[in-house]
Amino acid sequence: MNRTGRIFLAALAGAAVLLFPVVTTTPYYIHTVLMVFLFATMGLGWNLIGGYGAQLSLGHSTFFAIGAYSAVLLMVNYEISPLVGGIVGMVLACGAAVVIGLPCFRLRGPYFCLATIAAGEIARILFLHFQEFTGGANGVPLPFHGDDILTLQFSSKAPYYYLALGLLVAVFVLVRWMEKAKIGRYLAAIREDQDAAESLGVRTDRVKLIAYVLSAAITAAAGVLYAFTVGYIDPDGVASLNLSIEIAVVVIVGGIGTLWGPVLGATVVVLLTELTNMYLGSLRSGASLVLYGLLLIVVVVARPKGLISLFDRAPAASLPKQVGTRVHVA
């Protein structure tokens, strides 16, 4: 496809995304696309550490939960606007990322992954345990006080849709910039060979921590928006291992360590699960997750570089066994 054709297609896609809530009035459809945006955002954030840095984290729901709980509790208990509470949540998530990251980054491979699972589960247990504060397993409902941008409450789904879209675009631009910046190159070096990077003077622990903290902040921001869109949060919904897994799966299905991978992955995974729920959900629960599990298996076995690799212009000639021995600069 030539350049004009691509620009035309991009403009068409952009217009479709912008006009979608105007064309359809079914809240369910708007909500579904909104969830695509949120998962794409979280995927982009996760990719910073999980993809570019190759540190497989399965504990990101903790940051999502910290963002969601901070904003909701500050609003419900102290009437502090989620615009402020959201920032508080993001800062707290960054703090948690430092506390979790500092010890965990000394671990490698499966050990790092298992440690993030343990940290995430500890956070979930604590959210469940401190009931006076978090409402425990019952969760926290968000009473509706009428449309107001300061309280992030709207009777229609459309404003949330545009907020989520805005967040996605902002994070996308940030990650695109980071890919080309110094930190992106350091992360790529760590992914290829951590010891070599270290010997070349890259302070690997610090680089990984920066990427992890940023990715936590992005995940927390998505958590804030999710909480106010849905109007209810509970530990099993926002702090679960399943959510952590889903964030990672979105990126893996789309294409790990690529810019468009998380966006494509979120689109495929969320639409697939929602569509199966819609058409087969009445049959029996579980159908959508069967497909989701199968998709993950098929991608790992047959398309380890994700679905995005289907769009590669030049099919990579037989790759060496260790994928990518060169350092990606751009």
Add this chain to the structure above:
Amino acid sequence: MDSTIILQTTLNGLMIGGVYALVAVGLTLIFGVMKIVNFAQGEFVMLGMYVSWALATFVGIGPYPGLLIVAVIMFVGGWLTFKLLIIRIIGKSDEAFILLTLGLSIFLQNITLLAFGADYLTVTTTVKDAAIRFGGLAISLPRLIAFGVALVMVAALTLFLNRTDTGRAMRATAESREVATLLGIDPVSCFAVAFGVGTVMAGIAGVLLTPMFYVYPGVGTLFNTTAFIVVVLGGMGSLTGALVGGLLIGIVEALGGTFVSLDLSQLFAFLIFLAVLFVRPSGLFGRSA
């Protein structure tokens, strides 16, 4: 505090710890030989429970008499899983194995949900409510049987690894894949046996659990995380470590759940897990890398 309660709680923890150990032994065997973490181990426990339930419900063979049948079915299942899926990603990154087995775990859990529904199923056995009493303490018979069989299985596996040619070949592969290949050992067939045997251990644990646990599609997740904790605590790849780790975690969970708070019982296990990872990643019985 009443010392009888402490003793009784410790005893309960010890008994369930035997089952944890059995699940963990399978996991640690797969890790030791193949150097991969199997995230679907808990789902193999769940499948063992369903096969056991199906045998009891449709054929009329109870869990204990059906133990061998379940073991054979599970071995074939594990071996097929290896031949169909796992073999395709040998030589790839740790992450690929984690993600593949994670996908397998999600798939197995939900295909079971699709097939049998979310209902909690039970198997009734004659020993279900039986208990042995002595000196004010009581041990429920299913727990005691589970504990005993778990110990026997771990001992049998140790014998198998030390005394048979296949076992020795597996240990050589665990030591060094390259050297084993030079010695004429086919590492891939060792992997297949390790994965199959690991699956059998999980399946037998499932059978032993059926008389005392509800059977439902999500039951495996309870054992997935616990098995990881046990394996890391004992030292990845160490059978003795998995056994001791399993018993320890069983006791810690029981004591924590009784004397601190039930909803925090898992917290202690996770904290121990992290402490071991940070302080001594090779675990209690592993050799430091």
